[in-house]
Amino acid sequence: EPEVTQTPSHQVTQMGQEVILRCVPISNHLYFYWYRQILGQKVEFLVSFYNNEISEKSEIFDDQFSVERPDGSNFTLKIRSTKLEDSAMYFCASSSRLTSGGTTGELFFGEGSRLTVL
Amino acid sequence: AQSVTQLGSHVSVSEGALVLLRCNYSSSVPPYLFWYVQYPNQGLQLLLKYTTGATLVKGINGFEAEFKKSETSFHLTKPSAHMSDAAEYFCAVTRPDSWGKLQFGAGTQVVVTP
Numbered sequence: 006e007p008e009v010t011q012t013p014s015h016q017v018t019q020m021g022q023e024v025i026l027r028c029v030p031i032s033n034h035l036y037f038y039w040y041r042q043i044l045g046q047k048v049e050f051l052v053s054f055y056n057n058e059i060s061e062k063s064e065i066f067d068d069q070f071s072v073e074r075p076d077g078s079n080f081t082l083k084i085r086s087t088k089l090e091d092s093a094m095y096f097c098a099s100s101s102r103l104t105s106g107g108t109t110g111e112l113f114f115g116e117g118s119r120l121t122v123l
Numbered sequence: 124a125q126s127v128t129q130l131g132s133h134v135s136v137s138e139g140a141l142v143l144l145r146c147n148y149s150s151s152v153p154p155y156l157f158w159y160v161q162y163p164n165q166g167l168q169l170l171l172k173y174t175t176g177a178t179l180v181k182g183i184n185g186f187e188a189e190f191k192k193s194e195t196s197f198h199l200t201k202p203s204a205h206m207s208d209a210a211e212y213f214c215a216v217t218r219p220d221s222w223g224k225l226q227f228g229a230g231t232q233v234v235v236t237p
Contacts (some may be wrong), residue, residue: 009166029164048213048227052155061224095165100223112223114159114166 007031009115011097017121018087026082026118028097037080038098038112039072041065048096054080087122094119125150125216129228137236142186142201143229146214149195156197157215158188167213173197174219179215184208209235 010029018024041052053060054072071083080099084091085122098112125188130145148154171182178190183205188199197214211232215225 034224040225047229048215048225050224050226052222061221063224098167098223111169111172111226114168116164116166 007113007122009097009099009113011095011115011118013118014116015119015121017123020088020122024084024087024091024120026095026097026120028082028086028099028115030077030080030081030097031101031113032078032098034099034101036060036063036100037072037074038100040096040098040114041093042096042117043090043093051082051095075109083121086122089122092120092122125154125218125226127214127216127226127228129212129214129231131231132205132229133232135234135236136204138206140193140201142199142208142233144199144212144214144233145200146188146228147195148197148214148216150217150218151214154216154223155219156188156190157217158182158186158197158199159213159215159227161211161213161230163210164194170199170212175187204233204235206235206237209233 012024012027037054041049050063052062053067069085096117096119097115100112126149128147155171159167161167170186171180173180173190181187186201211230213230214228217225
């Protein structure tokens with residue numbers, strides 16, 4: 006069964022360092038997303054990405070964050086200068102093209118990358 | 124704005140008993156509603172979804188949920204709990220014109236006792 010894969014599973018970094026979280030979406034999917042979950046809090050939407058550009062982003066997704074699809078398979082989330090409050094589990098997700106007739110493509114989530122900022 | 128409230132952060136149920144997880148939503152437009160499950164050390168997996176049409180939707184692993192517009196609810200049920208149902212369950216809502224931007228509830232941890 007196709008799946009979304011994320012690396013690393015856990016990363017520890019010092020405050021102020023740059024971090025890149027990597028995701029390999031399902032191969033025929035066209036929509037890509039990042040979510041995060043701070044420990045004890047809700048899963049929060051960060052950004053959606055389609056056709057090589059950001060479709061929508063939340064208030065959390067400020068200038069410290071960026072996303073990129075550098076090649077045909079990877080989708081990355083970069084945090085330029087990490088802060089303590091960036092510590093969270095980051096989930097990548099992908100979905101196929103929206104279908105006609107009102108049906109919609111399911112989001113498939115990866116297992117997450119746990120980021121710890123010290 | 125949209126939001127989801129899940130009643131009960133932890134639910135304990137006996138094996139073979141009914142599982143009932145409550146979800147209430149707030150949405151200014153007709154919502155799309157979802158239930159996801161997360162097993163330990165795994166990603167979020169879609170259990171079921173409501174978009175349009177039949178208000179009682181069936182999902183994987185014997186779960187079902189009913190969309191009740193008058194009650195703004197989308198409660199998840201399973202007639203008979205199995206040990207393998209122990210996991211965290213998340214209700215989520217989105218707008219049809221903002222597909223993929225899910226608003227999640229806080230989650231309900233389900234423990235199944237023998």
